[in-house]
Amino acid sequence: MKKSLRTLLVHSDYTPPVGFGAFPTAIHHASTVLFKNVEAMRARNWQDKTAYTYGLHGTPTSFTLEARLAEIEGGTHCVLAPSGLAAITLVDLALLKTGDDVLLPDNVYNPNRELGNWLQRDFGISARYYDPLVGAGIAALIQPNTRLIWTEAPGSVTMEVPDIPAICAAAHAHGALVATDNTWSAGIAFDAFAHGVDIVMQALTKYQSGGSDVLMGAVITRDAALQQKLEMAHMRLGFGVGMDDAFLVLRGLATMKLRFDAHDAGARTVAAWLKARPEVSRVLHPAFADCPGHAIWERDFTGAGGLFSVIFDERFSEEQTDRLIDHLKLFKIGFSWGGANSLCVPYRIQTMRRDWQESGQLLRFNIGLEDPLDLIADIEQALQQLSCV
Numbered sequence: 001m002k003k004s005l006r007t008l009l010v011h012s013d014y015t016p017p018v019g020f021g022a023f024p025t026a027i028h029h030a031s032t033v034l035f036k037n038v039e040a041m042r043a044r045n046w047q048d049k050t051a052y053t054y055g056l057h058g059t060p061t062s063f064t065l066e067a068r069l070a071e072i073e074g075g076t077h078c079v080l081a082p083s084g085l086a087a088i089t090l091v092d093l094a095l096l097k098t099g100d101d102v103l104l105p106d107n108v109y110n111p112n113r114e115l116g117n118w119l120q121r122d123f124g125i126s127a128r129y130y131d132p133l134v135g136a137g138i139a140a141l142i143q144p145n146t147r148l149i150w151t152e153a154p155g156s157v158t159m160e161v162p163d164i165p166a167i168c169a170a171a172h173a174h175g176a177l178v179a180t181d182n183t184w185s186a187g188i189a190f191d192a193f194a195h196g197v198d199i200v201m202q203a204l205t206k207y208q209s210g211g212s213d214v215l216m217g218a219v220i221t222r223d224a225a226l227q228q229k230l231e232m233a234h235m236r237l238g239f240g241v242g243m244d245d246a247f248l249v250l251r252g253l254a255t256m257k258l259r260f261d262a263h264d265a266g267a268r269t270v271a272a273w274l275k276a277r278p279e280v281s282r283v284l285h286p287a288f289a290d291c292p293g294h295a296i297w298e299r300d301f302t303g304a305g306g307l308f309s310v311i312f313d314e315r316f317s318e319e320q321t322d323r324l325i326d327h328l329k330l331f332k333i334g335f336s337w338g339g340a341n342s343l344c345v346p347y348r349i350q351t352m353r354r355d356w357q358e359s360g361q362l363l364r365f366n367i368g369l370e371d372p373l374d375l376i377a378d379i380e381q382a383l384q385q386l387s388c389v
């Protein structure tokens, strides 16, 4: 029976020990895994997921999480990494070698840009940046040595929504692979594989955990040969994850769709209110008609989650918008998102992007699970800081 995503998130194929029926996946800690004799040890293949070899390669807890994440994303294979960024690193190191070229969107998650620049400086791999709205025009940038194209759906600060099917078509015509950082939509609001992507990366730190208390990442594929490369890199890098953390992510999955929908509804309410304010020049929210790439969002996405950015009118200085943030009470100041608490962070885009034309201050909001009307009241009182000089 084919299950809908909402049902998949609640139902696990995990089998508890005989005589102990319960919903949670047990937390299995181990470094050493025991073999019954030498022959069994010699016969053991660490890549065979029907049994266990060593704690670094996984326990029943992490195997269950891998299987569930692959199923949710519509893939067949998954590897876990100690953070979302480690999952990005894993993709690059598994697929790129000296002489190769990687293309990254200019609005990419900034540590991914740092990694690209490092690969270029010290490892003989070229990393080039493209306009996230380039669409089919990406074909003109692809070189014979372009092996990998990163996409972000959408960029998590400036929110341009890329035309991923067009990028995939051009990449595949030239023999390049496409990886998507699908963290913004948690694998709920964007079906990356159905739109042509080869590799999906998730920062489980965000919606999957939902608790602001775990760092973890995942790389998901539908291709056995790609999975083989990812697993070899994963083994060579020693990227293990803690089983207590894996348990927390597993626990978060059952409520993820409901939380995501609540973040989404709250964010649209708060963003619409901000959009009507005279202090605000632009709201960058993919579900809003004036967001760059909105038509693509409407075509390819089914939801939006809790994250959006606001650009203030250019008459307000950084000092003023900093003071606004400092006066927020419910919104806390901090990185990451996907947890129950609302957050607000300023970004100096001019230092991160080549082609950023806006001159107003950009604030990124993560709408948590509080009552959106309380969040609006909080912003309204803090906005008064803009009028006093």
Ligand SMILES: *Cc1c(COP(=O)(O)O)cnc(C)c1O
Residues within 6 Å of the ligand: 082, 083, 084, 085, 086, 109, 156, 181, 183, 184, 203, 204, 205, 206, 215, 216, 217, 336
């Ligand atoms: C948070 C985030 C990451 C990295 O996740 P960490 O677990 O914090 O390393 C990667 N991509 C995006 C879009 C993110 O928001």
